[in-house]
Amino acid sequence: MIPVSPEVIRILKETLPATIIATIGELVAGAFLGNMTNIFRMFPGLMILVPSILDLRGCLSTALSSRLGTALHLGVIGKELGFNDELKENLIAPLINSVMLSTILGIIAYFVSSQLNVEGIGLFTFVFISLLASVMATLFQMSITVYFAFTAQEKGLDPDNVTIPALASLGDIIGIISLYIATIIIMSIGGVFIG
């Protein structure tokens, strides 16, 4: 018999609903991934990038949400202040990180894939897809994060409590859609067979 103390009940009551809601959000992201079976067949090895791009997305967006929350609390950014220097600095850092890290990820994924696949996609294709997907996802997510943060503040809510959970699942959906768009773009320029 498992001992179920009031403490255990409290943990279940607090953690389970958030877990279920996050799971539902992630299933939507999974639905987009499920629709990409033909893409994965066309781009052997591309699946290696999926967890990396989603994790990179998660790390950068959590950091941005946290920084925006702090900046809003300090009053150095806000809707009335517009696109000021402080806001620009907060947005440029994740974009630069995204460019650098996604390029490195693409290169590593290529070398790992070449160890696993006899005929995988080329280095250029890996790097291009990783870079393009990551930059697109970063730009989409930054816009939504700023909107959420400013709206939360306007409505008297604490942006720190709202932006991170609200954007957790959305980030995965944005990441997968960006990956899909990046592969469509490279298909249209015949990139699969470029080295």
Add this chain to the structure above:
Amino acid sequence: MLSIISGSVLDHAEEIILAIPAFLLAIPAFANQAGDLAAVFFAKFTTELRTGTIERALSTSSTLKANLIGIILTACIGFTFLSGAISLISIVAGIPSLEPFKQWFIIFTSGVTTVILLIIIGMPVAIISSRKGLDPDNFMSPILTTLGDVIGMLLLVGLIILI
């Protein structure tokens, strides 16, 4: 970089996963749930470490036991919900999936085992870093998230292949 390893695991089992698209559906939810639940456990554990002695944090009469049972029960219910949701979506959308009990067994076993393994691996990391005066909150979350991806994918794919 650790997440490249989990991606390689996925890629290695690509043909199997693409043959059962329902599992593609499960991947983001599965990977995140394991890491998030372990992170919740350690958020509470590191609070105990900071507010009391390490010995008190490890004492079975403390909140550690309640945290452990609470998180594992949440994992049991959470992964069962995930499996049920995938079965329902598969039926509605006409996506090929495994037989419901097999699917539940694979997702439940690999998911709950991943959470337990993350807790076992993370405990010495949290305790040693706390003893050395480091703040475990600074690095536990990204480590747990990516380790959760790697271990989770290995177990999930391993069970899919075995069963």
